[in-house]
Amino acid sequence: MSKLSLTLTINGERHEVHTEPHRTLLDVLRVDLGLTGTKENCLEAECGVCTVLIDGQAVNSCILLAPQCVGRDVLTIEGLARDGVLDPLQQAFIDHGAVQCGYCIPGMILSAKAFLEERPAATEAEVREALAGNLCRCTGYQKIADAVVSAARATATRR
Amino acid sequence: MSFEYHEPTSLAEAVDMGARFGAAGRFLAGGTDLIIQMRRGTVAPEHVVSLHRVPGLGAIDANGGIQVGALVTHRAIERSPAFQGRLRALVEAAEVVGGHQVRNVGTVVGNVINASPAADVVPVLLTLDATVVCAGADGERRVALEEFLVGPGRTTRRPGELVTAVHFASPPERSASAFLKAGRRRAMEISVVCVAAQLTLDTTGERCEKARVVLGAVAPTTWRAREAERVLEGRPVTPQALHDAGRAAAAECRPISDVRASARYRRLLVETLVPRALARCIERLRNAR
Numbered sequence: 001m002s003k004l005s006l007t008l009t010i011n012g013e014r015h016e017v018h019t020e021p022h023r024t025l026l027d028v029l030r031v032d033l034g035l036t037g038t039k040e041n042c043l044e045a046e047c048g049v050c051t052v053l054i055d056g057q058a059v060n061s062c063i064l065l066a067p068q069c070v071g072r073d074v075l076t077i078e079g080l081a082r083d084g085v086l087d088p089l090q091q092a093f094i095d096h097g098a099v100q101c102g103y104c105i106p107g108m109i110l111s112a113k114a115f116l117e118e119r120p121a122a123t124e125a126e127v128r129e130a131l132a133g134n135l136c137r138c139t140g141y142q143k144i145a146d147a148v149v150s151a152a153r154a155t156a157t158r159r
Numbered sequence: 160m161s162f163e164y165h166e167p168t169s170l171a172e173a174v175d176m177g178a179r180f181g182a183a184g185r186f187l188a189g190g191t192d193l194i195i196q197m198r199r200g201t202v203a204p205e206h207v208v209s210l211h212r213v214p215g216l217g218a219i220d221a222n223g224g225i226q227v228g229a230l231v232t233h234r235a236i237e238r239s240p241a242f243q244g245r246l247r248a249l250v251e252a253a254e255v256v257g258g259h260q261v262r263n264v265g266t267v268v269g270n271v272i273n274a275s276p277a278a279d280v281v282p283v284l285l286t287l288d289a290t291v292v293c294a295g296a297d298g299e300r301r302v303a304l305e306e307f308l309v310g311p312g313r314t315t316r317r318p319g320e321l322v323t324a325v326h327f328a329s330p331p332e333r334s335a336s337a338f339l340k341a342g343r344r345r346a347m348e349i350s351v352v353c354v355a356a357q358l359t360l361d362t363t364g365e366r367c368e369k370a371r372v373v374l375g376a377v378a379p380t381t382w383r384a385r386e387a388e389r390v391l392e393g394r395p396v397t398p399q400a401l402h403d404a405g406r407a408a409a410a411e412c413r414p415i416s417d418v419r420a421s422a423r424y425r426r427l428l429v430e431t432l433v434p435r436a437l438a439r440c441i442e443r444l445r446n447a448r
Contacts, residue, residue: 002163004164020161021162021163021164021207022160022161022162022164022197024194043198044195044198045191045195045257045260045261046347048258048260051260057234057263058259058260058263059260059263059264060260060261060264063190063191063194063195063264064190064194064264065164065187065190065194065207065209067164067166067209068187068190068209068211111258111259111260114259115259129346130259131258132258132259132345132346132347133257133258133259133260133261133346133347134258
């Protein structure tokens, strides 16, 4: 089976990757590029820990083949802070104590990021629906929802 | 997983690859079913033909009926202005498929081809008398969706054939639709039962001219409750008529008991959800006046 040469744009940087076509974006991120902020768990698009943004939309990187991502902008949790300054969502998670074991958090934050870009004035009910594809085994949903809603309010006030 | 990967850049090239690879090939759209099935080993194609560089397949064409291309995602259905109003049920079904991450890549045509009896969007397409547009070596053919679905995971798609779109006519005036789903929780859930209804009233606005009642997860395929439709058509849409339709649907459906629910519970859900979906159609018709 032949390997493919792919140019992937991840967090604004171009990466050349040589890989078999069956490897997923998740494999390439974690194994080839060492970007282990994106987590691996169910591998069936059920749990959401592998969530990244592709052209601004949340997707499960565990079921996306790497070659499908050529020519698109991939954002992982490593690319969210700008110039050493945390994204307001990341800061809100810290401020609300929304992180317990932490495994689901990169996916939670990226799902929330995509949703708030589209719906900046989201209500708590809408936030909870938007995060339905991200499971937290610590069951820390209340503080996660609080953090996202407060980040939404802060952004709305600034605008 | 191990396969040769292909990225055709035209429809003709994609159709040609499908014909060449036959049963050894699979087309890849959103991949929300296919990649999981390949990882589990339930399918093992030698060739995967990704459609994402084929132009035109991502379009929703609303000129003269509505055509939903093979790359149209559930998210696109949720956001499309074409599906408010009379086609609201399509949005209601699309917005309960998986979570946001799945809806951002999963496609309507994929939902059809996967042929799960519990599919969410498929019942709504059946209420619209949709047809499936297939492209193969011998050209294009159109198959009624009801004939396309033959069993769990089974369709009349020929090996190598590419489903380019699903097509349906715009519902007439005085029509409304609704979709209801019962699961054990409200998101990320496979339906225990789902119901799609489409109701067209006559010019008096009181009598049912045409009814479509379609059920999910109560038969080997998504399934039209014809007896329930017959109960409604030509009758005034009274609470009694809706109740009778629910009873008819519950009597004629063929649910099984499985890990999600017993057959008996599924029948009870059908008897409850069918009148509720129909009542929602009527409410929408009254509000639209």
